[in-house]
Amino acid sequence: MQTILLVDDEQDVLDFLTYTIQKEGYRVFTAxxxxxxxxxxxxxxxxxxxxxxxMPIMDGIEACIAIRNNTSISQPIISLLTSxxxxxxxxxxxxxxxxxxxxxxxxxxxxxxxxxxxxxxxxSGEAQPEQDGRLxxxxxxxxxxxxxxxxxxxxKEFELLELLASRPGKVFTRDQIMxxxxxxxxxxxERTIDVHIRKLREKLGNDYIRTVKxxxxxxxxx
Amino acid sequence: MQTILLVDDEQDVLDFLTYTIQKEGYRVFTAxxxxxxxxxxxxxxxxxxxxxxxMPIMDGIEACIAIRNNTSISQPIISLLTSxxxxxxxxxxxxxxxxxxxxxxxxxxxxxxxxxxxxxxxxSGEAQPEQDGRLxxxxxxxxxxxxxxxxxxxxKEFELLELLASRPGKVFTRDQIMxxxxxxxxxxxERTIDVHIRKLREKLGNDYIRTVKxxxxxxxxx
DNA sequence: GCTTAAGTTAACTCAATGTTAAGTCGAACT
DNA sequence: AGTTCGACTTAACATTGAGTTAACTTAAGC
Numbered sequence: 001m002q003t004i005l006l007v008d009d010e011q012d013v014l015d016f017l018t019y020t021i022q023k024e025g026y027r028v029f030t031a032x033x034x035x036x037x038x039x040x041x042x043x044x045x046x047x048x049x050x051x052x053x054x055m056p057i058m059d060g061i062e063a064c065i066a067i068r069n070n071t072s073i074s075q076p077i078i079s080l081l082t083s084x085x086x087x088x089x090x091x092x093x094x095x096x097x098x099x100x101x102x103x104x105x106x107x108x109x110x111x112x113x114x115x116x117x118x119x120x121x122x123x124s125g126e127a128q129p130e131q132d133g134r135l136x137x138x139x140x141x142x143x144x145x146x147x148x149x150x151x152x153x154x155x156k157e158f159e160l161l162e163l164l165a166s167r168p169g170k171v172f173t174r175d176q177i178m179x180x181x182x183x184x185x186x187x188x189x190e191r192t193i194d195v196h197i198r199k200l201r202e203k204l205g206n207d208y209i210r211t212v213k214x215x216x217x218x219x220x221x222x
Numbered sequence: 223m224q225t226i227l228l229v230d231d232e233q234d235v236l237d238f239l240t241y242t243i244q245k246e247g248y249r250v251f252t253a254x255x256x257x258x259x260x261x262x263x264x265x266x267x268x269x270x271x272x273x274x275x276x277m278p279i280m281d282g283i284e285a286c287i288a289i290r291n292n293t294s295i296s297q298p299i300i301s302l303l304t305s306x307x308x309x310x311x312x313x314x315x316x317x318x319x320x321x322x323x324x325x326x327x328x329x330x331x332x333x334x335x336x337x338x339x340x341x342x343x344x345x346s347g348e349a350q351p352e353q354d355g356r357l358x359x360x361x362x363x364x365x366x367x368x369x370x371x372x373x374x375x376x377x378k379e380f381e382l383l384e385l386l387a388s389r390p391g392k393v394f395t396r397d398q399i400m401x402x403x404x405x406x407x408x409x410x411x412e413r414t415i416d417v418h419i420r421k422l423r424e425k426l427g428n429d430y431i432r433t434v435k436x437x438x439x440x441x442x443x444x
Numbered sequence: 445g446c447t448t449a450a451g452t453t454a455a456c457t458c459a460a461t462g463t464t465a466a467g468t469c470g471a472a473c474t
Numbered sequence: 475a476g477t478t479c480g481a482c483t484t485a486a487c488a489t490t491g492a493g494t495t496a497a498c499t500t501a502a503g504c
Contacts, residue, residue, distance in 0.1 A: 054335040062338065094389050100398060103405040110406060114397070141391040141443075142434050154492050155436040189495055194450060196493085213449065213502060376481050411484055416461060418482085435460065435492065 002119055003027045003044060007037040007051040007063070008081065017050070020108045021115065034058025038066045045074045048119055050102070053082045053093070061096045068097035077118050081106065135208065137165055144204075151203055156181065160196050164209060164219035173216040193217075224341055225249045225266060229259040229273040229285070230303065239272070242330045243337065256280025260288045267296045270341055272324070275304045283318045290319035299340050303328065357430065359387050366426075373425055378403065382418050386431060386441035395438040415439075 004026050008014050018028045029044055031037040035058045037051055049067070053060040060080050067078065079100040080093045093101065102114060136145040142158055144151045153161065159181050164172060172180075174193055182188060197209055197217060210220045226248050230236050240250045251266055253259040257280045259273055271289070275282040282302050289300065301322040324336060358367040364380060366373045375383065381403050386394060394402075396415055404410060419439060423431055432442045 056334065059335050059338050094392070101402050103401040105406065107406055117397075138391075140389075140393065141440060142393045142437055143391070152434075155434075156493065188493085191450085191452095191496080192494060194452085195495090198451065198453095211450070378482070410482090413461085413463095413485080414483060416463085417484090420462070420464095433461070435490090 001025065001027050002048070003029065003046040004115070005029050005031060005037065005040055005044060005046040005049045005051075005076070007031045007034070007049065007055070007060070009033055009052065009055045013052070017106070017111070020111065024112050024115070026115070034060060034063030034066070037063045038070075041067050041076060042070070042073050046076050048115065049076045049078045050115075051078065051080055053080050060098075061093060064093065064096040064098050079114070079118060135165070135204070137162055146204060153200075153203070157196055157199055157203075160193075161200055161204075161219075164217060168219045169221045171212050171216050171218040177216065223247065223249050224270070225251065225268040226337070227251050227253060227259065227262055227266060227268040227271045227273075227298070229253045229256070229271065229277070229282070231255060231274065231277045235274070239328070239333070242333065246334050246337070248337070256282060256285030256288070259285045260292075263289050263298060264292070264295050268298050270337065271298045271300045272337075273300065273302055275302050282320075286318040286320050301336070301340060357387070357426070359384055368426060375422075375425070379418055379421055379425075382415075383422055383426075383441075386439060390441045391443040393434050393438045393440040399438065 004021060006014060006017055006021070006028055007030070008017070009032055014030050014032075018030060021028050029040060029046065031040050033055045034051075037049065038058070040046075041049060051060045051063060058066075060082075064078055064080070067073070067076070077100070078098045079102055080098045081102050081104055082093075083104045100114070100118060102111060134147055138144070139162065142153070142155075144153055144158070144161065160177065163177065163180055177193055178188075182192075197211075201209060208220050210218050212218060226243060228236060228239055228243070228250055229252070230239070231254055236252050236254075240252060243250050251262060251268065253262050255277045256273075259271065260280070262268075263271060273282045273285060277285075280288075286300055286302070289295070289298070299322070300320045301324055302320045303324050322336070322340060324333060356369055360366070361384060364375075366375055366380070366383065382399065385399065385402055399415055400410075404414075419431060419433075430442055432440050434440060
């Protein structure tokens with residue numbers, strides 16, 4: 001079960017959101033201000049922190065910075081809750097390292113679908129894909145750089161490359177690739193993966209992805 | 223520790239706000255009118271001046287102008303305190319060089335959050351978003367300059383551009399754009415974002431905003 | 445050599461996005 | 475009050491290109 005830390009200074013909001021999120025099947029902890037949020041993040045290692053922007057003692061931005069600066073803790077996904085009126089602080093949030101925004105007033109349905117989406121995406125902290133010099137993969141800009149030349153990749157190609165590069169040397173089976181990049185719902189044909197691999201090789205050169213026949217594909221460790 | 227100059231002609235207000243702000247960990251000085259405010263600004267070089275609009279001897283607007291015109295002193299962030307009714311004077315305040323408004327009656331928590339936000343924000347005019355020369359976005363004057371030619375943008379377009387430019391290269395999803403620029407109250411149609419993107423491209427040229435199909439939009443880092 | 449996995453190519457499909465023009469609404473002006 | 479204006483939204487339609495498929499070729503392993 002995934003853990004979520006909920007941070008707001010208003011008890012009503014906490015109660016309501018806790019109820020809403022628990023019903024969806026998550027484990028919820030709460031904090032009342034930024035200081036508590038930082039402490040509990042360290043203590044509980046939540047996967048996701050939902051935090052109000054305006055709080056006494058330490059506001060959302062400060063807490064965000066504090067969490068991001070503490071490299072010894074496992075980095076949660078941080079999403080800030082904000083009122084539409086306080087618009088100038090919104091941009092500061094991204095600078096502070098927040099991953100997403102959720103605008104108040106909060107619609108429960110929307111909130112849950114956002115939470116699900118945020119938690120479904122690749123683990124932000126772990127396994128930074130690839131730094132070895134030649135190739136650089138940046139998820140936030142959806143951009144790949146090869147020898148400092150930028151290469152724009154379409155979504156699926158990017159995600160496929162990102163997956164392979166997240167563990168250089170590890171061989172991913174077609175099944176694994178299919179369920180991670182395509183999801184279990186999509187039933188696509190046998191050759192679809194091949195074609196995407198081909199497109200990647202076309203753009204990056206043949207050296208980066210190695211076929212392990214009968215098993216799958218791997219990102220080449222030189 | 224950051225220094226704040228508090229200016230109001232009512233002793234009650236001064237006492238209450240001084241207490242509130244000191245508790246948050248700022249150094250607070252006070253002044254009783256605009257004249258004093260200018261003098262103490264020169265003397266103390268505060269980071270932030272919180273000033274009532276209506277005062278005897280010299281009002282907030284005049285003091286604001288006096289401070290802005292004195293180029294030999296380090297420019298503080300100026301935020302004016304105003305009653306909701308006198309909102310017509312807000313325009314004059316911005317013209318006079320104020321950075322922000324805080325409406326009376328003052329809610330302590332809101333005030334503190336605003337102060338925190340203001341003091342984190344670079345002094346007005348000093349571009350946070352975008353440095354590359356061609357495009358200059360100035361939030362305080364709500365104005366965009368492209369190759370030194372001024373471009374006036376309506377609110378939504380400005381906010382959209384500001385968001386994208388706040389993190390050049392980062393791809394913002396439609397969801398994120400929607401909740402930040404529009405907020406969750408407004409449920410607008412599918413094509414609304416596209417149209418605003420189009421208007422921006424029309425005015426700025428196509429080079430600045432890149433579409434990442436299936437993901438979102440990004441401000442281009444050439 | 446036979447079998448099967450993977451590579452290749454080009455055509456196809458459809459959802460995502462682009463575009464245009466017209467409609468709505470509120471603010472400013474007369 | 476009526477009028478004008480422009481921001482914002484909507485709706486209808488056009489376009490694009492990512493993703494997929496199909497048909498065929500090549501390579502690997504026994």
